[in-house]
Amino acid sequence: MKKLLSLSLALLLAFTMTACGDASASEEAGKAGAEEQLVAGMVWYNFGDTFITATRNAVSDAAEGGNIKIDAADSQVDISTQTNNINNLLTKDVDFLTINNINPAGAPEYIAKAKEKDIPVIFVNCDSPSDEDLNSYDKAFHISSAAEQSGYIQGDLASQYWNENPAADRNGNGKMDYIMLVGMQGNYDSKMRTEKSVERVIENGIEVNLIQEALCNWQRAEAQNQVASIIAARRDDIDVIFANNDDMALGAIEALKASGFFADEDSYIPVLGVDATKVGVEAIKEGTLMGSSLNNPVILGSTVYKMIELLSEGKEITTETLGRTVSEDGNHIWLDYVQITAENTEDAEY
Amino acid sequence: MVQSTGVKKKFNKQFFLNNGLYVVMLALIAVIAFISPKFLSLVVLRDILMQSSTRIIVALGCMFILIAAGADLSGGRMVGFAAVVSGSLAQASTYSNPFFVNHADLPILVPVLVSVVVGLIIGMMNGYIVAKLDVPAFIATLGTSMFIYGLNSLYFNLPPNNSQPLGGYQKAFTELGAGSIAGIPFITLIALGCMVFVFILLNKTCLGKEIYAVGGNEEAAKFSGINIFKIQMFVYSMAGVLYALAGVLEAARTGSATSNYGAGYELDAIASCIVGGCSITGGVGTVQGVFVGVLIFNVISYGLTFIGVSSYWQNVVKGIIIVAAVAIDVRKYRTKS
Numbered sequence: 209m210k211k212l213l214s215l216s217l218a219l220l221l222a223f224t225m226t227a228c229g230d231a232s233a234s235e236e237a238g239k240a241g242a243e244e245q246l247v248a249g250m251v252w253y254n255f256g257d258t259f260i261t262a263t264r265n266a267v268s269d270a271a272e273g274g275n276i277k278i279d280a281a282d283s284q285v286d287i288s289t290q291t292n293n294i295n296n297l298l299t300k301d302v303d304f305l306t307i308n309n310i311n312p313a314g315a316p317e318y319i320a321k322a323k324e325k326d327i328p329v330i331f332v333n334c335d336s337p338s339d340e341d342l343n344s345y346d347k348a349f350h351i352s353s354a355a356e357q358s359g360y361i362q363g364d365l366a367s368q369y370w371n372e373n374p375a376a377d378r379n380g381n382g383k384m385d386y387i388m389l390v391g392m393q394g395n396y397d398s399k400m401r402t403e404k405s406v407e408r409v410i411e412n413g414i415e416v417n418l419i420q421e422a423l424c425n426w427q428r429a430e431a432q433n434q435v436a437s438i439i440a441a442r443r444d445d446i447d448v449i450f451a452n453n454d455d456m457a458l459g460a461i462e463a464l465k466a467s468g469f470f471a472d473e474d475s476y477i478p479v480l481g482v483d484a485t486k487v488g489v490e491a492i493k494e495g496t497l498m499g500s501s502l503n504n505p506v507i508l509g510s511t512v513y514k515m516i517e518l519l520s521e522g523k524e525i526t527t528e529t530l531g532r533t534v535s536e537d538g539n540h541i542w543l544d545y546v547q548i549t550a551e552n553t554e555d556a557e558y
Numbered sequence: 559m560v561q562s563t564g565v566k567k568k569f570n571k572q573f574f575l576n577n578g579l580y581v582v583m584l585a586l587i588a589v590i591a592f593i594s595p596k597f598l599s600l601v602v603l604r605d606i607l608m609q610s611s612t613r614i615i616v617a618l619g620c621m622f623i624l625i626a627a628g629a630d631l632s633g634g635r636m637v638g639f640a641a642v643v644s645g646s647l648a649q650a651s652t653y654s655n656p657f658f659v660n661h662a663d664l665p666i667l668v669p670v671l672v673s674v675v676v677g678l679i680i681g682m683m684n685g686y687i688v689a690k691l692d693v694p695a696f697i698a699t700l701g702t703s704m705f706i707y708g709l710n711s712l713y714f715n716l717p718p719n720n721s722q723p724l725g726g727y728q729k730a731f732t733e734l735g736a737g738s739i740a741g742i743p744f745i746t747l748i749a750l751g752c753m754v755f756v757f758i759l760l761n762k763t764c765l766g767k768e769i770y771a772v773g774g775n776e777e778a779a780k781f782s783g784i785n786i787f788k789i790q791m792f793v794y795s796m797a798g799v800l801y802a803l804a805g806v807l808e809a810a811r812t813g814s815a816t817s818n819y820g821a822g823y824e825l826d827a828i829a830s831c832i833v834g835g836c837s838i839t840g841g842v843g844t845v846q847g848v849f850v851g852v853l854i855f856n857v858i859s860y861g862l863t864f865i866g867v868s869s870y871w872q873n874v875v876k877g878i879i880i881v882a883a884v885a886i887d888v889r890k891y892r893t894k895s
Contacts, residue, residue: 255711256707256711256817256818256821257818258721258722258723258816261711261715261720261721262720262721262722265715265720265721390869393870419866420863420866421868421869422863422869423868423869423870424869426818427818427819427821428723428812428814428816429808429811429812429819432811432812433609433859433860433863434859434863434869436605436609436860437605437859437860437861437863437864438863438864440596440599440601440602440605440864441594441596441597441863441864441865441866454723455723455814455816458723458725458813458814459812462736462811462812462813465736466736467601485722485723486655486722486723486725487655487722487723487724487725487726487814490653490654490655490725490726
């Protein structure tokens with residue numbers, strides 16, 4: 209029995225080891241057989257992120273039909289890992305570099321390094337480098353969703369609900385009392401969504417009052433725990449819940465459901481997310497999540513690949529060649545967020 | 559006269575040192591309740607127990623390892639893997655974005671059992687690497703944690719799911735996580751069951767005594783005829799099973815799962831165990847201590863959110879509590895000797 213156990217474990221280990229071996233071997237072969245093939249080095253902030261994975265999938269789908277090889281690296285939400293990744297890719301002499309940058313302060317340095325190697329550098333879905341830095345090198349670009357839009361969409365939806373439903377002011381203090389579920393401190397998207405959503409509500413002439421800002425690291429379970437506590441403390445004060453992403457919004461909804469909300473029309477509380485994930489859209493259809501917005505990863509991924517392709521062909525990146533709006537100075541590409549509510553859930557398909 | 563007050567003082571000090579953990583927790587509750595009296599309510603108690611339930615199960619797994627003088631960094635990722643595996647198998651056939659296309663409604667025992675078996679296999683792998691291949695536990699489990707996370711990400715990214723958060727579970731499965739009987743959440747009952755099971759195993763069986771013996775002094779245990787390999791295999795397997803169970807319940811409780819579930823739970827579990835009186839050097843640890851250790855952390859995060867303290871301060875307080883609790887604990891043994 210014992211021998212059998214050791215044997216099976218040894219086999220399991222051997223299997224996993226050969227599995228790893230195979231993967232690296234085929235990768236080597238791929239590299240060796242493609243000496244004259246162009247390679248795009250791509251640095252992503254976190255392979256574990258739903259959105260990033262979807263974007264990477266879209267890039268590889270686009271790359272399947274093209275002739276540029278992708279070499280992707282995971283920064284694991286760590287600036288120094290990101291720096292190492294960038295340096296490694298540059299040492300490998302990649303022909304293009306894309307950075308899903310989590311270190312805005314490092315942008316000038318990255319641009320300078322790319323300039324030194326004379327390769328295009330594209331900042332993807334992150335805070336933009338300053339115009340001065342971008343203009344310092346004619347092959348530096350920035351492509352991103354307009355992060356503030358996702359905040360504005362939340363703000364507009366909340367304002368609309370507030371104006372149409374007198375009962376929305378649950379404690380009758382004349383102010384929109386809200387909870388803000390924050391994704392990650394210092395993260396650009398998180399910051400924009402947190403600020404712009406409320407800014408828009410105020411612009412719409414509604415007074416606001418922050419009940420509590422809770423840092424939930426984009427996590428559903430964390431949001432569920434914290435919102436449960438806030439409900440227990442201030443149940444009758446909560447008018448609206450803003451969440452920086454759908455996962456946290458859905459965590460909040462679980463907590464609300466557990467304490468008796470969403471049972472009927474009178475126990476409805478508007479909860480707003482961002483991302484329009486599949487579970488998020490299901491919740492919108494079900495009538496719990498009020499709205500979300502979509503930054504389409506397929507559009508982002510395929511556009512990034514298209515940019516690389518255009519550059520490899522020596523073409524200029526313009527609104528005409530790319531099929532997306534390119535800024536006048538030619539180095540910004542802004543992708544629009546799409547508002548998703550019960551009326552247009554089909555727009556969330558990609 | 560003088561002597562007796564001296565004894566009394568010593569007794570008080572000893573009492574405080576022995577029960578420092580409980581004193582800290584009661585003080586915390588008192589402060590929070592003073593600021594917001596509503597804190598002393600059944601709803602709050604229920605919420606805290608519910609939020610602690612999965613954490614307790616993870617911490618119990620971690621406790622086995624710590625008692626046997628091991629280390630395990632794979633717990634969090636194991637929770638995540640079990641959450642995704644069980645979630646993918648617990649979906650209702652009517653859900654529009656299924657992980658497996660055209661599947662039937664599986665009895666919910668299937669996702670639970672499959673995940674637990676996966677946890678068992680990975681736990682055995684940990685045990686084998688540590689006990690047979692002599693890789694330091696810290697490194698071995700760091701390795702497996704990456705390995706599991708990678709596997710989980712690959713699985714989670716399978717088409718047609720493509721890394722979308724899972725949802726659309728069968729009612730019976732969400733009920734497992736969110737339902738209750740006579741006001742007591744199922745998951746709290748399950749956590750309680752695990753505590754009783756582990757308590758009996760550690761205190762009333764030979765195996766339990768052998769685990770303490772191995773952790774206390776491995777050489778001595780070896781000479782007294784204890785099979786170290788068997789014990790190591792057992793503790794890591796047991797931990798794997800408990801982590802997996804916690805992962806299943808986490809998926810059920812939140813009604814979703816992603817490959818990021820469980821991230822960081824291993825460190826929380828180690829912290830709870832240490833605060834609850836487990837020794838880093840092995841041989842010491844009790845179920846009730848670990849229970850209070852987990853509870854303290856959940857009282858802090860729930861309570862501080864309850865009175866509106868910012869998330870950043872919560873970490874400051876948690877950090878202080880960890881250090882303070884261990885500082886008191888160290889003194890406990892010092893004064894005794």
